[in-house]
Amino acid sequence: MNAAITAKLKDAWDAVGKAFVEEPLILIDDKGNYWLNRNAKDFIAKREVAVEDLMEWLRIGSSHLQHLSYKDIGFLMMNLPGDNVVAILRETSPKGDNIKPDLTPKECEIIRCLIKGKSNKEIASSMKIRPSTVNAHLDNIYMKLGCRNRVTASLLALKNGLCLSSSNPSTKKSEH
Secondary structure, rough: HHHHHHHHHHHHHHHHHHHHHOEEEEEEEOOOOOOEOHHHHHHHHHHHOOHHHHHHHOOOOHOOOOOOOOOEEEEEEEEEEEHHEEEEEOOOOOOHHHHHHHOOHHHHHHHHHHOOOOOHHHHHHOOOOOHHHHHHHEEEEHHHHHHHOOHHHHHHHHHHOOOOOOOOOOOOOOOO
């Protein structure tokens, strides 16, 4: 390895070490348990964001999005050995692409089902409604989100932190 690459790696590692002390950090392990440092707790509390909603949003796979943000919080995600993840939090300015549609509770429930990959028939069965009712709700969702299909609706919901529930009993938490 040449000296320039070694120097860049050392600088990057030093920056990571500094971030562990100075930056708001969330550690998520391979089982979905998480730890927030004091800076992260303060950072999130100032924004009046429900920690459980934020963690659910992170757990369902938003880390694959290019410009990752939840409300006004930006994230720099780093994979660690063993499928662990560190998230460094950043303040983001409101952007025109962040959407805040007025979705009904039923529409939010349908979006949560979409994110989980459920079919219209599965959604109808789980919500005890008819598939035609699911289609009507989807049409309203698409109109409110300004999109044309379930994939785009799911991605927009993930990107913008829409319709997440902190009442999920399976949510694991560990705030140390």
